[in-house]
Structure formats: structure tokens, C-alpha cells
Amino acid sequence: MENHTETATLSPQDVARAAQLLRAGHLVAMPTETVYGLAGDARKADSVAAIFAAKGRPAHNPLIVHVDSLEAAERFAALPNPARKLAQTFWPGALTLVAPLRNGHGLAQAVTAGLPTVALRVPAHPLARALLAEFGGPVAAPSANQSGRISPTNAAHVMAGLAGRIAAVLDGGPCPVGVESTILGFEGDEAVLLREGGISAEQIAAVLGDWPRAHTGTKITAPGQMLSHYAPAAQVRLDVTAPRDDEIWIGFGPDCAGAALSLSPSGDLDEAARTLFATLHQADAMRRPIAIAPVPERGVGAAINDRLRRAAAPRD
Ligand code: AMP
Ligand code: MG
Numbered sequence: 001m002e003n004h005t006e007t008a009t010l011s012p013q014d015v016a017r018a019a020q021l022l023r024a025g026h027l028v029a030m031p032t033e034t035v036y037g038l039a040g041d042a043r044k045a046d047s048v049a050a051i052f053a054a055k056g057r058p059a060h061n062p063l064i065v066h067v068d069s070l071e072a073a074e075r076f077a078a079l080p081n082p083a084r085k086l087a088q089t090f091w092p093g094a095l096t097l098v099a100p101l102r103n104g105h106g107l108a109q110a111v112t113a114g115l116p117t118v119a120l121r122v123p124a125h126p127l128a129r130a131l132l133a134e135f136g137g138p139v140a141a142p143s144a145n146q147s148g149r150i151s152p153t154n155a156a157h158v159m160a161g162l163a164g165r166i167a168a169v170l171d172g173g174p175c176p177v178g179v180e181s182t183i184l185g186f187e188g189d190e191a192v193l194l195r196e197g198g199i200s201a202e203q204i205a206a207v208l209g210d211w212p213r214a215h216t217g218t219k220i221t222a223p224g225q226m227l228s229h230y231a232p233a234a235q236v237r238l239d240v241t242a243p244r245d246d247e248i249w250i251g252f253g254p255d256c257a258g259a260a261l262s263l264s265p266s267g268d269l270d271e272a273a274r275t276l277f278a279t280l281h282q283a284d285a286m287r288r289p290i291a292i293a294p295v296p297e298r299g300v301g302a303a304i305n306d307r308l309r310r311a312a313a314p315r316d
Pocket of ligand 1: 061062063064098112115117118119141142143180183185194195
């Protein structure tokens with residue numbers, strides 16, 4: 001297991017050092033436009049095993065492989081036509097595509113949890129792109145947090161959860177999108193929405209001419225599909241317009257002027273996505289129950305509400 005007495009905080013000038021650490025088999029947290037990712041060489045069994053160990057992530061949850069281009073993605077997987085069309089439209093960006101592995105793909109088996117398919121994404125963040133270019137290979141990168149806890153959207157969040165367990169964090173400031181990527185699988189040519197995220201179902205429908213089908217199976221195929229996930233230590237209540245005295249109220253929009261914290265005082269959904277996890281981290285540090293105002297379900301609001309429902313779900 002990757003274990004370090006100290007985790008280095010690297011500045012954007014240190015991309016070459018970060019790539020060197022990856023080549024040596026170490027783990028480096030990197031900023032992406034969605035959340036910080038815990039990067040390791042996707043071809044090395046030891047690096048991939050170290051990712052699962054550092055996060056405490058169950059081995060049956062496959063990882064997303066990050067590459068620097070659509071051409072690189074097609075070396076690992078056979079993309080169905082609608083997937084290629086979506087990649088051409090949204091990559092680099094907050095969309096992950098799940099497609100059948102190609103023979104001779106060279107990825108560590110644990111990356112896909114032994115499945116015959118792989119999840120692929122080309123991230124847009126300039127530092128993630130610089131690191132992928134410098135490293136020159138595929139990088140497995142789940143969110144850089146302890147499994148099940150609130151996702152990290154700045155370097156301090158990463159350190160709070162993983163200091164001493166990883167080699168370094170590349171500090172790129174706060175993540176500009178703030179929620180994880182949308183994950184789409186395919187059954188034949190039909191797109192199936194496995195996880196809501198930074199690219200909305202509306203945006204996908206505009207490209208495909210049809211809405212992605214909601215995932216209905218009971219089998220968990222994406223970690224984000226686990227009921228309790230993104231969970232603060234405190235109890236969380238949703239759709240609250242009148243909080244109790246003991247609760248930290250997280251508002252959305254101008255109707256929540258009295259709230260201690262707000263996802264977006266003006267009611268802007270992109271801002272709410274960007275501030276969501278940092279606000280949950282902040283509220284959680286206050287060690288009081290959390291009450292959250294209603295957030296509209298349109299656009300990226302669907303991903304925000306998905307994360308909020310999981311943050312509020314009963315734990316065992
Ligand atoms: P994370 O990197 O923690 O945001 O999560 C990665 C997501 O991609 C998880 O929800 C995985 O289950 C999902 N995923 C990765 N590979 C596959 C796959 N082959 N089939 C379905 N989902 C996948
Ligand atoms: Mg995660």
C-alpha cells in the first residue's frame with residue numbers, strides 16, 4: 001500500500017515532478033475540472049492496487065481511465081457510434097464513456113474490476129492535460145478522497161482526507177465544475193445514464209436526438225450509485241425551507257437570505273455545482289446537523305440533487 005510520512009504539495013510548475021512520481025508507480029492527486037482525481041498508472045497493477053488501498057475503496061468498483069485524446073481512448077476501447085459522437089462534442093470535458101475493452105489494451109485488470117468494459121474520459125483541466133501529456137500514458141483517477149466521503153474540490157480537501165497516504169497533490173486551486181463527470185454506458189447503440197454529472201441529460205439529448213435511458217438495474221455498476229455516498233459526518237435533511245435552530249442551513253437562491261451558508265445566493269446552478277462539496281465540507285466542520293434548501297432539477301441541478309440525496313441517505 002502506498003504510504004508516505006509526508007505528502008508533497010506541488011505547484012503548477014511541478015508537472016514534470018508529478019509525472020516522474022507517476023512513472024515511479026506513486027500516486028498523485030491532480031486537479032480536474034470536475035473534482036480532484038487520485039492518479040496512478042492505469043497499466044501498473046501495483047499503482048492501481050495502491051489507489052484502492054489509499055481510498056479504502058471496494059475492489060468491485062471500477063475506476064475511470066483518463067487519457068489525453070479520443071484517439072488514445074480508442075486504443076483501449078471500441079466506442080459505439082453514439083459514444084464517438086458524444087466524445088467529439090464534449091471531450092475534453094465532464095463526460096465518461098463506458099465501452100468494451102479492446103484486445104491487448106494493456107490496462108491493469110483491477111482498473112475495470114475484471115469487467116469486459118472500461119470507463120474513459122478526456123479531462124479539460126489544463127493541469128490534468130499537462131500531466132497526461134508529460135506522463136504519456138493512461139491514468140486511473142477516482143476522486144481523491146476516502147471512499148464514501150465528501151468529494152474534494154481543492155487541494156486542502158485532498159490533504160484532509162489522504163495526507164500521508166499518497167506521494168503528492170498537484171495544487172490547481174478550486175475545481176471549475178465541482179461535481180463528478182456524467183457516466184454513460186451503451187446497450188447496442190442506446191445510451192444508458194449510469195451517473196448524473198457535469199454534462200446534463202439535456203445536453204446529451206441535444207446531440208443524440210434522444211434522452212439517455214435511466215439506469216434501472218439493481219446491480220451497482222458505478223460507485224456513485226451506492227445509496228450512501230458523498231456523506232458528511234453530520235445528519236443531513238433536504239428540501240428545507242424552514243430550518244430548526246440547531247441546524248446549519250445551506251441556502252440556494254435569494255429566498256434563503258437568512259442561511260448560514262449558500263450554494264449560490266443568486267440561484268445560479270453552475271455556481272451551486274462549483275461550491276457544493278466545499279460547502280458540505282465547511283458545514284460538516286461545524287459538527288451540527290445540516291439542512292439544505294431545495295435545488296431545481298434542471299441542467300446540472302440533477303447531478304447536484306443526486307449528490308445531495310446520497311449525502312442524506314441513511315448509513316449503515
Ligand atoms: P469515481 O472515479 O469515483 O468518480 O467513479 C468512477 C465511476 O466509473 C464509478 O462509478 C465506476 O463504477 C464507473 N465505472 C468505471 N468503470 C466502469 C465500467 N466498466 N462499467 C460501469 N461503470 C464503470
Ligand atoms: Mg468518488
